[in-house]
Amino acid sequence: MTDDVLSELALLRDLGYTHLDLRVSVPLPAVVETAEAVDEDPWIALSAAAHECTRCRLAGTRTNVVFGVGNRNADLMFVGEAPGRDEDLKGEPFVGRAGQLLTDIIKAMKLTRDDVYIANVIKCRPPENRNPEPDELDACRPYIRQQVDLIRPKVIVALGRFGLQSLTGKSYGITAVRGQWLEYNGIKLMPTYHPAYLLRNPAGKKDVWLDMKKVMAELGIAV
Ligand code: URA
Numbered sequence: 316m317t318d319d320v321l322s323e324l325a326l327l328r329d330l331g332y333t334h335l336d337l338r339v340s341v342p343l344p345a346v347v348e349t350a351e352a353v354d355e356d357p358w359i360a361l362s363a364a365a366h367e368c369t370r371c372r373l374a375g376t377r378t379n380v381v382f383g384v385g386n387r388n389a390d391l392m393f394v395g396e397a398p399g400r401d402e403d404l405k406g407e408p409f410v411g412r413a414g415q416l417l418t419d420i421i422k423a424m425k426l427t428r429d430d431v432y433i434a435n436v437i438k439c440r441p442p443e444n445r446n447p448e449p450d451e452l453d454a455c456r457p458y459i460r461q462q463v464d465l466i467r468p469k470v471i472v473a474l475g476r477f478g479l480q481s482l483t484g485k486s487y488g489i490t491a492v493r494g495q496w497l498e499y500n501g502i503k504l505m506p507t508y509h510p511a512y513l514l515r516n517p518a519g520k521k522d523v524w525l526d527m528k529k530v531m532a533e534l535g536i537a538v
Contacts, residue, residue, distance in 0.1 A: 358387065361461050365438055370454035373439035379406030383434030383462055390534055391426065392468040393417065394459060396477040396509065397437035399444050408433050413510040417474070420510070424527050425536055434462050436481035452481045463500065470530050471502055475509030494526045505530050 366380045381398040384407050393409075401411035409417045421428055436459045437447045447455075459482060463471065473479035476489040483499055489506055497504040507526040508519045528538050 357461075357465055361458065361465070365458050368438065368458075371439075371451045373437070373441060373451055376442050377439035378403045380438050381406055381408050381435060381440070382438060382458075383432060384408060385428060385432035386430055387432065387466055389430065389432040389466060390469040391430070391530065392432045392434070392463065392466055392471045393421075393474060394463075394471055394478040394482055395433070395435045395474045397435050397444075397447050398440040400440065402435075403440035408435050409510070412514060416510040416513060420523065420527060423524070424531055432462070432466055432468065434459060436478050447477060447481075452477070456481055456484075463502065468502060470533055471499060471504045472527075472530060473504060473506045475512065478509075479504075479506045493522065494529070496529070503533060 362382055365382050368374060368380065381402045385392075395409060395417075398408060399411050399413070401414070402408055408414070417433070418428055421431060437451060437455050438458055439455075441447055441451070463482070471482070473482060476487065479485075479487050479489060479492070479497075483497070483504070487497075487506065489508065492506050493508060495506070497506060505526055507523050508516075513519050513523060531538050
């Protein structure tokens, strides 16, 4: 496939064609960010800006930008931390072991990955999966905030402290606030443990299930 075709496919995937499986590096070339494009479909401009982004050092080491996937009209949005190796290679969030656990959680909620929207607060993989630096979180924050503004879900689930802190701009500790309803821009926000934490601490799964039952009740899904 030529670079042009791969770029086109990456853009389509970010726009909701989630069956596309790109395992190669796909640097999107300049996609025109005109006023008309923003008027027609703000997702095009946002996705293009993310794919071209060089706002922080992570641009230099990424394979793919991991923009987000799922239903752009979703009632429920999951916000994670940052891509790991699998996500960086595939260009899709939560596709590794933690992702499989998130998929299981979504299924337990009687939903599918296509019903919800999934994104991270950091769009490019930090080397060796280190924690994101404060300036990287600052640089990337506009993307997740605009994604939330475009989707306007009924509920956001923040997975782990980085998702929670970056979205809200507040220094919440995840253990202190998990399971308690918070608010982001008028949207109900449920903080819970990150699936990667659950892989290391399976005892936390029962707490996450309690939290997800609150989310289901809020969305009118029978438990
Ligand atoms: N952890 C995250 O926070 N996001 C991913 O996409 C994968 C693992």
